[in-house]
Amino acid sequence: MTDQTGSGRGISIALTGSGGAGVMTAGGMLLQAAAKAGFYGLQTRSVGPQIRGGEAAALLRMSNSPVEIHRGGFDILFALDWSNFSRFAAEIQLDETSVVIFDPDGGAVPDIVSTATKNLVELPVKQMAADIAGGRMNMIALGILAGAIGLSRETVIGLISDKLSAKGEAVLEASRACLDAGYAQASAVTSVPKLESTQAGDDVPRWLITGNEAAALGAVRGGIKFAAAYPITPATEILEWLAPALSSVGGNLVQAEDELASINMIIGASYGGVPSITATSGPGLALMTESIGLAIAAEIPVVVVDVMRGGPSTGIPTKSEQSDLNIALYGLHGDAPHLVVAPLSVADCLFTTQWAVHLAEAVQGPAIVLSDQYLGQTQMIIDKPAEVAFFAARNRVDKVDTDYTRYAVTADGVSPMAIPGMAGAQYTADGLAHSVSGTPSSAAADHHAQLAKRKRKIEGHTYGDHWAEIEGEGDVVILTWGSSTAPVKEAAALARTKGIHVKTVCVRLLAPLRVAALEAEIAGARQILVIEQNDSAQFYRYLRGHIDLPHYTKAFHHPGPLMLGVDEIYEEITREHRL
Amino acid sequence: MNISNPAKASDFKSDLKPVWCPGCGDYHVLLSMTKALAELECRPEEVAVISGIGCSSRIPAYLNCYGFHGVHGRSLPLGTGLKVARPDMTVIVAGGDGDGFSIGGNHFLHACRRNIDLTYIVMDNRVYGMTKGQPSPTTEPDWDSALSPGGTGLSPFHPLVIALASGANFVARAFSGDIKGTSNMIVEAVRHPGFSFVEILSPCVTFRPEQREWKSAIHPPTVEPTDDPARAARRIMTDDGFNVGILYRGTRRPYRIGDGVASREVGDLDTAFAI
Numbered sequence: 001m002t003d004q005t006g007s008g009r010g011i012s013i014a015l016t017g018s019g020g021a022g023v024m025t026a027g028g029m030l031l032q033a034a035a036k037a038g039f040y041g042l043q044t045r046s047v048g049p050q051i052r053g054g055e056a057a058a059l060l061r062m063s064n065s066p067v068e069i070h071r072g073g074f075d076i077l078f079a080l081d082w083s084n085f086s087r088f089a090a091e092i093q094l095d096e097t098s099v100v101i102f103d104p105d106g107g108a109v110p111d112i113v114s115t116a117t118k119n120l121v122e123l124p125v126k127q128m129a130a131d132i133a134g135g136r137m138n139m140i141a142l143g144i145l146a147g148a149i150g151l152s153r154e155t156v157i158g159l160i161s162d163k164l165s166a167k168g169e170a171v172l173e174a175s176r177a178c179l180d181a182g183y184a185q186a187s188a189v190t191s192v193p194k195l196e197s198t199q200a201g202d203d204v205p206r207w208l209i210t211g212n213e214a215a216a217l218g219a220v221r222g223g224i225k226f227a228a229a230y231p232i233t234p235a236t237e238i239l240e241w242l243a244p245a246l247s248s249v250g251g252n253l254v255q256a257e258d259e260l261a262s263i264n265m266i267i268g269a270s271y272g273g274v275p276s277i278t279a280t281s282g283p284g285l286a287l288m289t290e291s292i293g294l295a296i297a298a299e300i301p302v303v304v305v306d307v308m309r310g311g312p313s314t315g316i317p318t319k320s321e322q323s324d325l326n327i328a329l330y331g332l333h334g335d336a337p338h339l340v341v342a343p344l345s346v347a348d349c350l351f352t353t354q355w356a357v358h359l360a361e362a363v364q365g366p367a368i369v370l371s372d373q374y375l376g377q378t379q380m381i382i383d384k385p386a387e388v389a390f391f392a393a394r395n396r397v398d399k400v401d402t403d404y405t406r407y408a409v410t411a412d413g414v415s416p417m418a419i420p421g422m423a424g425a426q427y428t429a430d431g432l433a434h435s436v437s438g439t440p441s442s443a444a445a446d447h448h449a450q451l452a453k454r455k456r457k458i459e460g461h462t463y464g465d466h467w468a469e470i471e472g473e474g475d476v477v478i479l480t481w482g483s484s485t486a487p488v489k490e491a492a493a494l495a496r497t498k499g500i501h502v503k504t505v506c507v508r509l510l511a512p513l514r515v516a517a518l519e520a521e522i523a524g525a526r527q528i529l530v531i532e533q534n535d536s537a538q539f540y541r542y543l544r545g546h547i548d549l550p551h552y553t554k555a556f557h558h559p560g561p562l563m564l565g566v567d568e569i570y571e572e573i574t575r576e577h578r579l
Numbered sequence: 580m581n582i583s584n585p586a587k588a589s590d591f592k593s594d595l596k597p598v599w600c601p602g603c604g605d606y607h608v609l610l611s612m613t614k615a616l617a618e619l620e621c622r623p624e625e626v627a628v629i630s631g632i633g634c635s636s637r638i639p640a641y642l643n644c645y646g647f648h649g650v651h652g653r654s655l656p657l658g659t660g661l662k663v664a665r666p667d668m669t670v671i672v673a674g675g676d677g678d679g680f681s682i683g684g685n686h687f688l689h690a691c692r693r694n695i696d697l698t699y700i701v702m703d704n705r706v707y708g709m710t711k712g713q714p715s716p717t718t719e720p721d722w723d724s725a726l727s728p729g730g731t732g733l734s735p736f737h738p739l740v741i742a743l744a745s746g747a748n749f750v751a752r753a754f755s756g757d758i759k760g761t762s763n764m765i766v767e768a769v770r771h772p773g774f775s776f777v778e779i780l781s782p783c784v785t786f787r788p789e790q791r792e793w794k795s796a797i798h799p800p801t802v803e804p805t806d807d808p809a810r811a812a813r814r815i816m817t818d819d820g821f822n823v824g825i826l827y828r829g830t831r832r833p834y835r836i837g838d839g840v841a842s843r844e845v846g847d848l849d850t851a852f853a854i
Contacts, residue, residue: 035854207852217852220845226664228656245848250841252663257689261656264649268629268660271647272668276660294650381854420645420661420668423582423624428639428646439595439640440648 009071010041010063011149011193014092015141017080019047019054022138027058028379029142029163033156034062035208035381038198042067042346042380046091047318048084055084057092062149064198066382068345068486071566074098075192077113078145080125080137081106085113090562099192101144103137121189128181134174135181143182150194153183205384211375212237212279214349214385215305216245219277221350222357223392224303225251226276228265230258230284233317234373235307238279259284263291266302270295271429273419275361275392279305282324283314285368289331292366296336296454298429299407299415301360301367301394305353308372310560320373321560322482323534328368329511329542335451337458339367340511344469344485346380351388352508355466358390363457364414370510374483374563400424405436409449413457459512467509467517474501475526476573479518481507481539484532484564491569500577507539513546527576528553531569535559588617591626593643598634602791604755604781605635608702611758611779612642612671615765619669626669629658631683633675634709635702635781652682655690655699662697666836669769670697677707680716680736691745694773695834700765701738701776702755704783704790712786738778739826740815743808748773748829750811752822754797755781760823767825773833780821793821800824 013030017023024045031043041062048054059074061067073093079085079102094100094116102109103125114120123144129135139160146156156179164172209217216238219227227246229239243253251274256262259280266276280288285306295302308324310316328340339359343352353369360367397404397418404425408415418425432440433447441447469485472492480488485506492502505521507513522528528550530540540555556572558564582590591613599605616626626644630636632651639646645668649657658672672690679687679701690699705722707713713726716736723730742750749771753761761779768775780797782790804825805811811827 032854206854207849208854209852213852217849220848226660228660247837248841248843249845249848250837250839252837254659254663256656257685260653261659261686261689264653264656265660265663267649268647268657268662269664270660271657272627272661272665274664276664290650291653298647298649384849384853420627420665421624423622426623426643426645428648430640430648431650432648440637 010061010067011076011195012070012074013060013076013078013145014057014074015060015078015145016055016057016085016088016092017138018083019056021056021080022136023056023058023080026138026142027060029156029159030145031060031062031379031381032208033146033151033159034195035206036159037151037155037195039064039195040066040198040381042378044070044374044378046088048087055087057088059091062195064196068380069490069563069566071490076101076145076148076189078102078141079106080141082108082110085110099189101189119191123185123188129178132174132177132181134170135178136174139175139178140182143179144186144189147183147186148189148192150196153179206381207384208379208381209346210237210377210379211343211346211349211371212307212377213241214346215279215343215353215369215371215376216241218350218353219303219357220245220249222354222390223275223361224277224357225249226266226269226274227253228256228262228276228278229253230256230262230280232281232284234309234377235279235281235305237376238305238307259287260291263288263302263304267291267295267298267300270300270302271420275301275357277303277305277357279307281307281309281317282311282327285324285327286331289327292338292368293332293334293336294431295366296332296338297431299364299417299454300429301364303353303356303360303367303369305369305371307376308370316561318373319561320483320563321534322372322484322532323538323559324370325510325534325538325542328370337455338365338511339363339458340370341367341509342370342482342507343375344482344506344508346375346378347382347385349375350385354388355390357392359461361392361394362414363461364394364417365454365458370482372483397422397425406438407434407436407450409436409453412460413453413455415453463509463514467507467514469506469508470503470521472496472501472503474503475524476500476502477522477525477527478502478504478529478531478573479507479522479543480504480531481510487564487566487569488531490566491573494566494570495573498574500573502573513542515546518543518547522549525550529572530555531564532557533560533564582623585620586617586622588613591616591623591643593641595640597641598637600785602784603634604704604783605638605702607755607758608635608700608761608779608781609638609641611755611761611765612638614758614762615769616644618762618766619769621669625667626671627661629661629670629672630654631674631678632709633678633707635673635675636678638673652678653686654678655683655686658697659690659693659695662695663836671700671769672697673700673702676701676703676705676717677715680738684716687741688745691742691747691774691776693834694746694748694831696772696774698765698768698775698777700779702779702781703738704781704787706783706786708783708786738776739818742776743811743815743827746831747776748831748833749775749825750827751777751825753777753779754793754823755779756794757797757823764825771828773829773831796821797823804828806830
């Protein structure tokens with residue numbers, strides 16, 4: 001494999017098999033073993049919709065320095081069997097240096113594999129598992145892979161003992177035997193990279209976490225005490241993490257009957273003074289949009305995390321796409337200013353969700369967090385994120401005037417909110433256009449005054465430097481958002497090694513757009529690229545609507561399920577320089 | 580506004596003039612609610628009335644208590660979220676038959692089975708009034724209208740049957756014109772643990788003038804309330820729709836809401852991620 005970024009590239013492994021064969025479990029254990037041994041890495045999953053009997057691929061990259069995406073081809077493909085392998089072929093790039101490990105009993109090697117590489121290692125994995133009482137192929141594979149890339153047997157055995165101790169001695173013993181059998185065969189796998197000295201020092205605590213877990217943790221750190229939940233792929237893990245977590249910190253999670261209910265439950269809870277959240281994906285967000293408008297009109301803070309997947313309609317539930325930007329920005333009827341933020345990495349799911357809680361509470365309105373399947377379900381070894389001081393701090397009424405007006409027109413647009421239970425401040429929150437007191441009103445003056453204050457509180461809030469992550473200086477400027485940040489940053493780093501001066505502007509605060517700050521960042525740029533993972537260049541068109549982008553600004557984008565690749569972004573950056 | 584202690588019925592009335600037509604049954608429901616809240620010795624700040632969209636859903640603003648006038652059909656989820664987050668509040672969800680049984684029908688089923696301790700009042704006039712006279716789920720099949728000429732031909736939705744079958748813990752019917760009886764029923768519904776459902780027949784004299792005759796059709800129940808769902812089901816299947824009173828008082832445990840006590844610090848939640 002051509003090494004374009006130096007020592008940080010690490011090792012990439014694809015472990016595939018039929019759904020239910022345990023490839024995700026084995027992949028997860030391999031990643032955890034690498035974590036224990038001091039390395040960085042990530043595991044993404046590629047699965048079909050079937051619960052059992054479909055296809056599954058655990059895709060890992062491990063390195064001695066932090067990595068956020070897959071990079072180019074795979075060093076090792078380990079196929080427990082070849083069933084439905086063709087469905088992954090586009091995601092598992094192989095070349096002449098790739099090593100393929102497979103069981104000759106698992107069927108013929110697909111042409112797409114045998115034409116890519118001649119490094120084929122046959123190991124009788126099925127028979128090896130059969131020779132061990134309670135043996136499982138995925139544990140044998142774990143032993144082979146761990147041994148081949150240089151992870152110590154002690155590390156893996158220690159991990160297995162922790163993970164499987166609850167399953168009893170027999171299971172543990174079988175797993176140990178499988179690992180040993182695998183380790184014994186590892187020497188058959190030659191000419192693959194090894195995991196050697198790591199940059200991670202003992203002084204930097206590291207976490208193993210998914211973006212969905214990070215988002216949920218950020219929510220609770222921000223002060224969320226209530227969630228309503230309707231399951232949907234790929235957002236469900238947020239809700240499943242929140243259920244016990246909220247209970248343990250004195251909050252509640254209610255499983256709703258549908259997304260129409262979940263959005264309204266969190267609006268009701270937040271009206272009661274309790275910071276509230278729900279998480280969903282595109283189809284759920286579509287159902288929620290009417291009531292997100294209610295939260296705007298009634299001025300109720302709520303956070304809605306949309307873990308995006310391929311769309312429209314049911315789309316591709318298990319795969320990532322950044323194609324809900326339009327509905328998040330424009331999906332509401334009426335003039336409905338609201339917050340839209342997007343985490344820029346797995347780790348940033350924590351910060352951005354916590355920030356969203358803080359912002360929603362500060363401006364008393366809804367915040368949509370645009371995560372996606374890649375960020376949400378990728379399991380990653382990261383340095384422990386710094387704690388931040390963004391908490392829910394709602395402007396509440398502390399004493400009651402004789403005539404409390406819930407929707408008083410204030411300088412910053414935020415009206416002090418009475419919380420039910422406070423005597424003398426009773427009011428009716430309303431989705432109808434209303435006067436300052438909340439009384440329904442169709443008068444032009446009331447409508448205009450309330451629209452203006454709701455816009456003012458969003459536009460006028462101080463967002464600080466968090467609106468974007470900006471790196472580098474130069475006359476080549478790349479604008480991107482969300483999970484496209486990682487390949488953009490890696491491509492930019494590559495371009496800088498070739499002497500190209502690249503600045504990356506990765507936008508976290510999508511609405512309200514920081515127009516002046518963005519214009520300042522692109523001022524003087526000779527080349528501007530707008531990069532995102534969707535078919536219709538939604539971010540590019542949004543920027544065009546707000547910013548006088550130079551005519552040579554170029555959109556580079558394609559839909560999911562394939563992630564934007566470092567190489568194709570690098571191609572775009574360098575194209576003009578080759579002319 | 581100075582509130583007497585305990586609060587009187589008039590203390591629960593706001594200064595806002597209702598949008599309702601003269602003769603609308605909902606005026607009487609409003610009066611019954613203020614009397615019931617006084618009877619319950621509630622304080623205005625301890626009560627929240629939550630509604631959706633429609634004529635009857637305007638009721639929160641006409642009361643002096645906390646209120647939320649949300650979107651069409653979603654009053655029960657709003658009330659559910661509020662009650663779970665704030666179990667100290669007395670939550671009453673109110674609205675009409677279109678709001679509750681058509682666009683909000685799924686929430687009605689699940690609110691019944693969830694059995695959260697709140698009271699749901701449906702002012703049933705068998706018509707969409709705010710949009711000027713279309714058939715609702717409880718409208719008779721042969722009722723003629725511009726939207727469904729000659730009638731819908733559909734069997735009416737039977738709210739009490741559905742509530743009972745879905746697990747509501749208290750099921751009753753009242754008639755708006757009987758203010759004392761309606762008020763008493765609301766008191767009982769609020770006091771009963773779990774999800775209490777009260778259908779209040781509340782005439783729409785504008786689009787269903789024939790409903791003026793409801794007052795002579797109403798009759799008391801011939802049997803006492805029961806806590807046996809099977810007996811309640813047999814009675815309800817032979818109901819003529821004008822039998823007012825409490826049908827069913829169940830003993831099902833209300834939805835379990837967390838006690839609000841933290842067993843661990845937020846700062847400890849990240850330990851699971853440490854390598």
